[in-house]
Amino acid sequence: xxxxxxxxxxxxxxxxxxxxxxxxxxxxxxxxxxxxxxxxxxxxxxxxxxxxxxxxxxxxxxxxxxxxxxxxxxxxxxxxxxxxxxxxxxxxxxxxxxxxxxxxxxxxxxxxxxxxxxxxxxxxxxxxxxxxxxxxxxxxxxxxxxxxxxxxxxxxxxxxxxxxxxxxxxxxxxxxxxxxxxxxxxxxxxxxxxxxxxxxxxxxxxxxxxxxxxxxxxxxxxxxxxxxxxxxxxxxxxxxxxxxxxxxxxxxxxxxxxxxxxxxxxxxxxxxxxxxxxxxxxxxxxxxxxxxxxxxxxxxxxxxxxxxxxxxxxxxxxxxxxxxxxxxxxxxxxxxxxxxxxxxxxxxxxxxxxxxxxxxxxxxxxxxxxxxxxxxxxxxxxxxxxxxxxxx
Numbered sequence: 085x086x087x088x089x090x091x092x093x094x095x096x097x098x099x100x101x102x103x104x105x106x107x108x109x110x111x112x113x114x115x116x117x118x119x120x121x122x123x124x125x126x127x128x129x130x131x132x133x134x135x136x137x138x139x140x141x142x143x144x145x146x147x148x149x150x151x152x153x154x155x156x157x158x159x160x161x162x163x164x165x166x167x168x169x170x171x172x173x174x175x176x177x178x179x180x181x182x183x184x185x186x187x188x189x190x191x192x193x194x195x196x197x198x199x200x201x202x203x204x205x206x207x208x209x210x211x212x213x214x215x216x217x218x219x220x221x222x223x224x225x226x227x228x229x230x231x232x233x234x235x236x237x238x239x240x241x242x243x244x245x246x247x248x249x250x251x252x253x254x255x256x257x258x259x260x261x262x263x264x265x266x267x268x269x270x271x272x273x274x275x276x277x278x279x280x281x282x283x284x285x286x287x288x289x290x291x292x293x294x295x296x297x298x299x300x301x302x303x304x305x306x307x308x309x310x311x312x313x314x315x316x317x318x319x320x321x322x323x324x325x326x327x328x329x330x331x332x333x334x335x336x337x338x339x340x341x342x343x344x345x346x347x348x349x350x351x352x353x354x355x356x357x358x359x360x361x362x363x364x365x366x367x368x369x370x371x372x373x374x375x376x377x378x379x380x381x382x383x384x385x386x387x388x389x390x391x392x393x394x395x396x397x398x399x400x401x402x403x404x405x406x407x408x409x410x411x412x413x414x415x416x417x418x419x420x421x422x423x424x425x426x427x428x429x430x431x432x433x434x435x436x437x438x439x440x441x442x443x444x445x446x447x448x449x450x451x452x453x454x455x456x457x458x459x460x461x462x463x464x465x466x467x468x469x470x471x472x473x474x475x476x
Contacts, residue, residue, distance in 0.1 A: 131400040132212055137162045139397040142169060142178075142186040144384065146336055146356060147241070149413035156404050162397050170333035171290040179204045179389065187392040188401060190240050193383045194292055197230040197456040205387040207235045212399035215406035223423030227383065230456065237385035238402055241352065241420040244451060245293055246379040247271055248354030252368040253283040253345035267373035268301045270346050272320065277327035286344035289331035291469035292457070294321075297348060297380055300452055306380060307455035311464040318468040325475050336360060339370060351379070351440055355419030372440040378450035415441065
């Protein structure tokens with residue numbers, strides 16, 4: 085019951101958050117009904133498969149519960165080829181180039197809007213996805229700014245970009261210095277970074293992950309399209325560049341293995357790193373932080389490429405993924421909250437009670453909802469980020 089109440093509270097905040105960008109700042113009043121409940125059309129008698137029993141998936145690393153792909157293969161007889169990418173930029177480049185060879189891809193909403201508008205993704209065949217009805221309407225409503233009428237995207241997982249720490253090592257590196265009230269200070273304020281460089285500071289290696297949190301830290305719109313704002317963020321970042329050890333695409337291992345004691349990372353990855361460190365015999369305490377000024381929410385979504393050779397197999401896999409027991413696995417094994425209302429009851433109590441996975445409503449109200457950037461803004465952002473990374 086506690087899990088259900090918590091999920092409903094989060095859903096209420098999400099629903100109240102719809103309408104500013106892809107998802108507006110939370111408000112107390114109910115949101116306008118921008119998205120209908122995701123009831124699927126009448127489904128066929130059983131799954132519809134393509135003649136060739138193959139499915140090609142392109143997803144983020146460390147982002148699927150163990151055994152899920154094998155279970156789908158056994159049930160469907162479909163051979164799944166599962167490849168991974170490390171940044172939204174890498175996936176976007178492949179989609180723009182065309183002939184990806186993939187059927188299902190998992191873009192973040194910050195890129196998906198432009199991909200839909202550019203005709204890179206095809207509409208879903210909702211009549212083949214009866215389990216779409218399991219999705220929380222409030223979660224689906226957060227996607228309508230990127231995907232009007234929810235025609236193209238289904239949430240894979242959501243979480244937030246934040247500061248992750250090895251608390252044991254951070255406290256030692258800081259000596260007698262108190263932890264800051266705002267955890268972003270640990271990665272952006274020279275007073276702290278100058279001390280923490282001794283145990284390792286890591287940043288996600290992606291301009292669309294680092295520049296938005298830097299903008300937020302200096303009081304700008306995290307999803308500004310103004311190059312002048314990027315310049316200001318770059319000037320702030322330049323002050324701590326000498327203290328940053330890693331620009332990482334393997335953050336889980338870098339945190340769990342001790343290469344970094346503090347990082348700008350995804351919440352779920354920090355929780356996975358904590359579990360992995362324990363499995364390896366470490367007694368260090370690894371935590372995802374809840375910065376006082378808020379963290380940045382992200383949604384990663386399943387979509388079908390415009391040139392998918394196995395679109396029916398893709399719909400079958402999406403429907404399989406949306407079963408309650410599979411949705412719960414994403415929380416129980418991967419440390420990400422589920423937007424599948426039918427799966428909430430199967431989430432383990434210790435996971436449902438983890439405030440860095442299922443955040444409480446009062447903190448959720450502080451979080452920054454996702455939006456998108458123009459192509460011109462992305463280019464300007466990349467220039468600032470690359471200059472920062474090179475120390476220029």
